[in-house]
Amino acid sequence: MNAAQDKFKNFEHIFFPKSIAVVGASAHEHKLGNGFLGALVHAGYKGKLYAVNPAGGNIFGLDVYPSVQAIPGPVEYVIVVIPRQGVLKLLDDCAEKGVKAVQFFTAGFSECGEEKWKQVEQEMVKKARAGGFRIVGPNCVGVYSPANIQPLGFIDKVGEVGPVAFVAQSGGHAERFLEYGLSRGIGFSKAVSFGNGSDLDSSDYFEYLASDPQTQILASYLEGVKDGRRLFQLIKEINKTKPAVIWKGGRTKAGAQAAASHTASLAASDAVWTGALRQAGAIKVESLEEMGDTVQILHHLGKFRGNRVCILAGLTGGGGGESVSATDACVGTGLEVPPFDEDTRTRLSAIVRQEGTIQRNPLDIGGLGSNLDILGNTLQLLDSTTNMDLLILNINVGSILRMSPPGRLWEMMSLFVEFKRNSKKPLVVVSYPGLSEANRLEVEDFLAKASVPVFPTIDRAARALMNTLGYWEFRDRLEQDGGRPCIDKETHVRSADN
Amino acid sequence: MNAAQDKFKNFEHIFFPKSIAVVGASAHEHKLGNGFLGALVHAGYKGKLYAVNPAGGNIFGLDVYPSVQAIPGPVEYVIVVIPRQGVLKLLDDCAEKGVKAVQFFTAGFSECGEEKWKQVEQEMVKKARAGGFRIVGPNCVGVYSPANIQPLGFIDKVGEVGPVAFVAQSGGHAERFLEYGLSRGIGFSKAVSFGNGSDLDSSDYFEYLASDPQTQILASYLEGVKDGRRLFQLIKEINKTKPAVIWKGGRTKAGAQAAASHTASLAASDAVWTGALRQAGAIKVESLEEMGDTVQILHHLGKFRGNRVCILAGLTGGGGGESVSATDACVGTGLEVPPFDEDTRTRLSAIVRQEGTIQRNPLDIGGLGSNLDILGNTLQLLDSTTNMDLLILNINVGSILRMSPPGRLWEMMSLFVEFKRNSKKPLVVVSYPGLSEANRLEVEDFLAKASVPVFPTIDRAARALMNTLGYWEFRDRLEQDGGRPCIDKETHVRSADN
Numbered sequence: 001m002n003a004a005q006d007k008f009k010n011f012e013h014i015f016f017p018k019s020i021a022v023v024g025a026s027a028h029e030h031k032l033g034n035g036f037l038g039a040l041v042h043a044g045y046k047g048k049l050y051a052v053n054p055a056g057g058n059i060f061g062l063d064v065y066p067s068v069q070a071i072p073g074p075v076e077y078v079i080v081v082i083p084r085q086g087v088l089k090l091l092d093d094c095a096e097k098g099v100k101a102v103q104f105f106t107a108g109f110s111e112c113g114e115e116k117w118k119q120v121e122q123e124m125v126k127k128a129r130a131g132g133f134r135i136v137g138p139n140c141v142g143v144y145s146p147a148n149i150q151p152l153g154f155i156d157k158v159g160e161v162g163p164v165a166f167v168a169q170s171g172g173h174a175e176r177f178l179e180y181g182l183s184r185g186i187g188f189s190k191a192v193s194f195g196n197g198s199d200l201d202s203s204d205y206f207e208y209l210a211s212d213p214q215t216q217i218l219a220s221y222l223e224g225v226k227d228g229r230r231l232f233q234l235i236k237e238i239n240k241t242k243p244a245v246i247w248k249g250g251r252t253k254a255g256a257q258a259a260a261s262h263t264a265s266l267a268a269s270d271a272v273w274t275g276a277l278r279q280a281g282a283i284k285v286e287s288l289e290e291m292g293d294t295v296q297i298l299h300h301l302g303k304f305r306g307n308r309v310c311i312l313a314g315l316t317g318g319g320g321g322e323s324v325s326a327t328d329a330c331v332g333t334g335l336e337v338p339p340f341d342e343d344t345r346t347r348l349s350a351i352v353r354q355e356g357t358i359q360r361n362p363l364d365i366g367g368l369g370s371n372l373d374i375l376g377n378t379l380q381l382l383d384s385t386t387n388m389d390l391l392i393l394n395i396n397v398g399s400i401l402r403m404s405p406p407g408r409l410w411e412m413m414s415l416f417v418e419f420k421r422n423s424k425k426p427l428v429v430v431s432y433p434g435l436s437e438a439n440r441l442e443v444e445d446f447l448a449k450a451s452v453p454v455f456p457t458i459d460r461a462a463r464a465l466m467n468t469l470g471y472w473e474f475r476d477r478l479e480q481d482g483g484r485p486c487i488d489k490e491t492h493v494r495s496a497d498n
Numbered sequence: 499m500n501a502a503q504d505k506f507k508n509f510e511h512i513f514f515p516k517s518i519a520v521v522g523a524s525a526h527e528h529k530l531g532n533g534f535l536g537a538l539v540h541a542g543y544k545g546k547l548y549a550v551n552p553a554g555g556n557i558f559g560l561d562v563y564p565s566v567q568a569i570p571g572p573v574e575y576v577i578v579v580i581p582r583q584g585v586l587k588l589l590d591d592c593a594e595k596g597v598k599a600v601q602f603f604t605a606g607f608s609e610c611g612e613e614k615w616k617q618v619e620q621e622m623v624k625k626a627r628a629g630g631f632r633i634v635g636p637n638c639v640g641v642y643s644p645a646n647i648q649p650l651g652f653i654d655k656v657g658e659v660g661p662v663a664f665v666a667q668s669g670g671h672a673e674r675f676l677e678y679g680l681s682r683g684i685g686f687s688k689a690v691s692f693g694n695g696s697d698l699d700s701s702d703y704f705e706y707l708a709s710d711p712q713t714q715i716l717a718s719y720l721e722g723v724k725d726g727r728r729l730f731q732l733i734k735e736i737n738k739t740k741p742a743v744i745w746k747g748g749r750t751k752a753g754a755q756a757a758a759s760h761t762a763s764l765a766a767s768d769a770v771w772t773g774a775l776r777q778a779g780a781i782k783v784e785s786l787e788e789m790g791d792t793v794q795i796l797h798h799l800g801k802f803r804g805n806r807v808c809i810l811a812g813l814t815g816g817g818g819g820e821s822v823s824a825t826d827a828c829v830g831t832g833l834e835v836p837p838f839d840e841d842t843r844t845r846l847s848a849i850v851r852q853e854g855t856i857q858r859n860p861l862d863i864g865g866l867g868s869n870l871d872i873l874g875n876t877l878q879l880l881d882s883t884t885n886m887d888l889l890i891l892n893i894n895v896g897s898i899l900r901m902s903p904p905g906r907l908w909e910m911m912s913l914f915v916e917f918k919r920n921s922k923k924p925l926v927v928v929s930y931p932g933l934s935e936a937n938r939l940e941v942e943d944f945l946a947k948a949s950v951p952v953f954p955t956i957d958r959a960a961r962a963l964m965n966t967l968g969y970w971e972f973r974d975r976l977e978q979d980g981g982r983p984c985i986d987k988e989t990h991v992r993s994a995d996n
Contacts (some may be wrong), residue, residue, distance in 0.1 A: 030903050032865065084853055106862075108853035139854075141816075153815075154900040155933070172816020172894075173823070179896060179932035223822060249819060255833050257824035261856045262818040287823065289955055318639075318670020320760040321747060323672070324721060324951075325785065328753035332784075335754050355582055355606035356637075358759045366605075367530065396670075398677060402652040405528050434677035435653070437939050456954070457787055 008225015011208040015145040017077035024081035025051035033081040035154040042156035069095045084108045095131030104138035108262040140195030162217035169223045175197035180292035185448035189214035206234045219245040220454030223259035239281035281474040293464035300451045301426040306389025311362035315369025316403035323362035333462040370404035398436035417450040509706040511598035513643040515575035516545045522579035523549035531579040533652040540654035555644040566591045582606045593629030602636030608762040639669030640691030660685015661714035667721045678790035683946035687712035704732045715744040721757035730774045735777035779972040791962035799924040804887025809860035813867025814901035821860035831960040868902035896934035915948040
């Protein structure tokens with residue numbers, strides 16, 4: 001076995017272990033050691049599952065072993081939820097048992113700023129090296145691997161397997177991003193929150209995911225990096241075939257100080273990250289929402305070209321103001337909202353009456369959207385326009401319910417989904433919050449399951465579309481250049497000056 | 499009666515009519531003429547309500563009259579939902595009947611670009627002048643007046659009466675803003691969507707609301723204005739005592755073209771609006787969400803000073819990443835996130851353990867937030883800090899449910915509300931969407947009813963806080979200058995150059 005294969009074998013132990021022990025397992029509900037074990041049990045982890053606690057007993061029907069060594073069979077992966085005082089002894093036990101990887105929720109090491117605990121963290125890595133196993137964390141929520149039914153932290157379910165991998169230097173953001181993804185029909189290949197990354201760092205996970213055939217889209221929240229040159233080189237390689245969406249926490253000075261306290265990260269300046277990520281062709285985002293929105297577009301729309309949007313402003317009235325603000329939002333972000341051509345206008349006037357409608361782009365069809373024939377014919381017409389690349393539909397579920405016969409909402413949404421299956425242009429829906437929230441959530445779930453991207457504001461939709469368009473343009477340039485890495489002039493000049 | 503009193507009397511007919519007739523009332527559910535009448539019936543309008551339709555019959559238990567003249571009693575306000583061909587004849591009927599104001603949902607006039615219908619719109623105004631009544635619209639959803647149980651359009655309920663007035667040149671945005679407000683505990687004095695504003699324009703409504711004692715906060719969506727000088731002078735006057743939040747649609751060239759098609763508005767450039775609104779001390783916003791968010795802060799927090807925020811990053815774990823991104827969002831917007839002083843750090847270390855917590859600002863108390871004693875003591879301590887002005891609490895309802903005993907979520911939220919009642923510092927909550935949406939919506943409703951501002955992202959919270967802080971600083975400067983209108987240097991210089 002060569003070095004590369006060996007390296008990937010480490011990750012197989014992390015993302016596909018056949019046995020897991022939770023050390024610090026607790027019978028007390030809502031204790032941390034109960035939550036980790038409970039999530040594995042309730043999600044339905046298929047491998048051998050063991051609980052470890054000196055107190056013994058039985059939790060979720062599992063016998064509790066006093067130590068890792070006391071477990072009868074082999075243990076591939078260990079999840080640690082004990083106080084920091086016990087971690088070095090535990091690692092000796094793990095080495096003796098022959099485990100392959102250890103994940104530490106346990107925190108209070110280098111990130112707390114005390115020399116003593118910084119040294120303990122270094123000692124942990126030494127023990128891992130000597131014992132021939134790897135460490136995930138410490139100070140992390142750890143792994144999510146739906147194909148192996150490994151849930152993330154306390155979230156006791158796994159979603160569909162899909163193309164998105166997420167690498168996060170924050171357990172909270174990992175959970176929130178997973179929640180975003182699961183509620184928007186996004187499938188994950190695997191995710192990991194790696195905390196302090198004392199052994200395996202972002203670069204290690206990126207390297208594995210670069211060659212992981214299940215991963216086609218990489219998203220990451222980072223606070224710092226040990227070896228920036230290696231990371232950016234990896235991102236540049238990844239971006240040639242898989243879009244990388246990077247959210248760098250600590251872009252402000254105060255934010256960087258918070259990052260140092262969180263994961264002991266020493267961050268380079270935001271300008272350095274911005275330049276390096278741009279040169280690597282990565283999509284740099286500034287919030288969890290923007291990261292999720294961008295991944296949603298990448299996941300649901302795949303590759304598409306062209307920034308000219310066709311906007312259906314309102315379906316059941318109220319589309320006039322929306323036509324103005326949607327245009328402002330799109331054009332303000334860099335999308336184009338071109339006028340309909342003569343042919344489209346002529347055909348449109350045969351579908352909708354003049355009174356109370358605005359027959360331009362954005363199109364306001366007054367209250368006619370709840371007429372399924374008119375809605376269907378209008379969508380077909382918009383899909384056939386030759387000078388537009390994308391379709392954005394604005395919906396207000398409350399308004400549809402007020403203005404339409406019972407059941408019509410679902411007929412309209414089914415029509416959207418059917419249209420999406422056959423349409424030539426990518427379709428995006430903006431669904432506004434209001435007074436019919438339960439119905440709105442049902443609608444969004446329905447659309448998400450059909451891989452229709454849904455956003456709560458037009459601004460967020462426009463930004464996500466521009467982010468992805470920028471990436472696909474980067475890929476086009478790369479292909480035109482015959483695969484030569486794209487040099488960003490601005491960054492290039494700046495580094496030449498140094 | 500002097501001219502000013504007479505002018506305000508017009509508005510009393512619009513916002514407090516004792517009788518309303520819906521012309522074009524329909525028995526067919528989900529027809530427009532059914533929706534307007536139904537909303538009045540279901541909301542419980544207390545005045546005399548009449549239905550008019552040549553077809554006759556009975557709708558919602560009301561006799562249908564063939565014409566306005568056929569109504570036996572007096573009619574103060576008329577809502578028109580008939581095709582445009584019939585409006586001039588109807589206005590003759592209204593004049594004969596002695597009505598005081600007529601609201602036109604009917605559209606297809608100057609905004610459609612045809613000379614014929616532009617002239618009809620002018621003729622309508624002439625008939626109103628001659629008949630001694632006023633027109634609301636045309637091309638609008640009209641009035642919302644909760645004190646008089648006048649619902650907006652098809653929304654068949656009215657909320658609490660409160661200090662916010664909304665003036666909108668779009669029915670759709672009026673509805674959406676009302677939905678935002680009702681779901682966030684915002685009380686309205688009155689709202690109006692005035693469409694083309696052929697008779698009464700934004701300036702007229704602003705003038706009335708400036709002297710309306712029920713109105714303490716003015717929000718407005720505008721696409722254009724007939725007399726800019728008058729409008730800006732009014733906004734300048736209003737801002738001396740009531741914050742005006744203005745969203746100007748059509749800030750991009752393409753958006754302005756959409757506005758021309760929507761309400762026949764000819765917009766001045768965005769730079770002119772920006773300069774004039776800044777000089778008038780108005781809060782200029784760029785989206786419906788930003789308008790709602792800003793009004794939410796104004797409504798719930800009243801006047802406050804200081805941009806130094808104290809952030810509680812996470813209550814039940816996952817606060818580490820949040821502490822970084824919340825800092826970035828706040829500092830990036832212009833808020834400050836100062837460090838705790840020595841005394842606070844000392845007292846804090848007596849409340850929360852070191853391991854797994856980050857005892858700085860933002861504060862991450864690890865998973866300890868579900869311990870009510872610790873949570874309460876922590877909030878009290880943060881409230882007592884002398885170098886902070888505001889408190890922002892981050893919550894993830896899904897995480898709280900996963901990490902806490904049953905029922906604890908509501909105990910924590912009750913603790914928030916109790917804390918808010920007695921706290922010295924204004925309190926803002928950021929509540930992240932996730933996988934527990936039904937519970938999240940319940941929580942947000944509970945907090946909103948207790949006048950706690952709630953936002954779905956930290957970026958939106960930070961922006962809204964900065965917007966309102968800017969306004970209160972403007973007021974402070976104004977008072978220091980002894981009431982002299984504040985001259986904005988940048989704008990002043992620019993206009994001096996012309």
